[in-house]
Amino acid sequence: MKKVLVACIENWDTLQEVPFVLHEGGCTVDVFCSKYSWLITNSYYNNWIECSDDEKLYIKELIALAEKKDQPYDWIIPADEKLLKILNDAITDEALFYKILPLTKIESREILASKAGLSRFCQDHSIASPKYIIYDHKNNFDATTLKLNYPVLLKQDLSWGGGGILFCENEEAFKKNILLTNKAYSTIIQEYITGKDIGVEALFRNGELLEYNTGEVLTYFGDKFNFTTKRNYFNSKRLANELSYIGKQIGINGFASIQFIYKPEDDIYYLLEVDMRPNIWVPYGRFTGHNFSEAVKKFLDPLSPPEIKNTDEEKITEVALFYRDIIRCFKFHDFKGILQWLFNYKHYWKFVPTYDKVLSKKIFKELFGNKIKKRISVLFKIKSKG
Known part of the structure; x- marks a missing residue:
């Protein structure tokens, strides 16, 4: 079997079923992450390697895993954007670059x-x-001289997953939002x-x-x-x-x-x-x-x-994403969406990961913990008032 290493430095729920996909693809799956990671909330990884909390040590540990001669990995997957950025900044050796990135x-x-x-x-x-303009914050500028066709988006070059994006409907909003951007990073002014x-x-x-x-x-x-x-x-x-x-x-x-x-x-x-x-x-x-x-x-x-x-x-x-969509339904009071899940609308139940008891237990614990109980009570109060 081919040997794969999945590494993450963030704790996103994005990776909860990735080991399953790799396992079903005939791989032995090792995961390199913290004890809090969603990457280990499943039954389909073979070996967990706990990582350091320190970023510099994390990179050293990951590079050491990539360079090991005994039972080397056939494929290394850096599985979040922050890790990709850190590795890209840290790796200068071309052979190592192709091995990891x-x-x-x-x-x-x-x-x-x-x-x-x-x-x-x-x-x-x-x-x-x-269309776009890259603004590096080194020089002040007058928004009126840019002759932008509004609306536009401001995107920080450190952002991912939709984060760090500001919508500017007009020049007034642009002037306000540009002050909210982090001057340590470039900002992309992008056509909407x-x-x-x-x-x-x-x-x-x-x-x-x-x-x-x-x-x-x-x-x-x-x-x-x-x-x-x-x-x-x-x-x-x-x-x-x-x-x-x-x-x-x-x-x-x-x-x-x-x-x-x-x-x-x-x-x-x-x-x-x-x-x-x-x-x-x-x-x-x-x-x-x-x-x-x-x-x-x-x-x-x-x-x-x-x-x-x-x-x-x-x-x-x-x-529909079982875990995320149900949280969305409660958070934004989507009563219709909750009913769709309850009554198996368009066979939604097949998206519940019942094939994995460990992952299912984790998800149901997250869904029906205190936060969701509070959201349920709020939702039904809203409905009763309506």
Whole structure:
């Protein structure tokens, strides 16, 4: 069996089912994380290696694991944006870079955990993306001289997962919000495009697309700059071709979480984000005909052809994230959404990870702890008043 190491420095719930995907792909899975990580709240990893709380020590420990000669890893997956950024800043040796980071082109490293880097890359490689200006805060400027077409977005170059994004409807909002940005990091002033938000999870091997799953966003956790909890998944040969081009140009070698916005008037998919890590939606590909466990087998077998079999463009599958969507329903008083889960709307119950007792126990404990009990009581008070 191939040996894989999944590493994370943050404690996101994003990774809760990633070991399952890798295990089903025929891998022995080691995880390198803290004792508080969601990465160990499942039954499908083989070995937990506890990491240091100190960032510098963490990087040294991870590099030592990558360089070990006895039973070396076939694949190392840095699984969160913060870790990708820290590793990208720390690694100068080219051989080590290719061993740990998910790229086959070191010249593309400016994209890793950098929105400014991605914007520049898209411009240089004729990839459709929003217009932008990079402001480094070194010089003051008059907003009126920029001649911006409002609305615009302010994106901090340290942000990920929708964080650090400010919407500016007009010049007054722009002047107010620019003062809220962190001057230690560049700020991207980006054109705001309206259209259909499209989320993609994909797996590439040496720049070649092995599998992808595309979904139009149905529900956000709050505003549209936050993470999503429901999507309508569909097949698209056109998007597969777009992804193939992007993967080859960047040289992606691993998982990627990619965001587009489709503007019907232009008939263009504008590229917004490329985060080179697995996202929370990857395990759900098995419900849409895009099983990433099968793609993992291809990734680890260099002789397997990069062929995508499921191309039926008429099929649409609604997928909801069990844990996150239920929290959203209670937090934002979505009584209809709660009823959908209670009555197995569109077979939602199949998204509950009952295959894993350890993970199920963790999720139900989180869902029905004191916080949710309070939200339930508040929700029913609101309904009774209505």
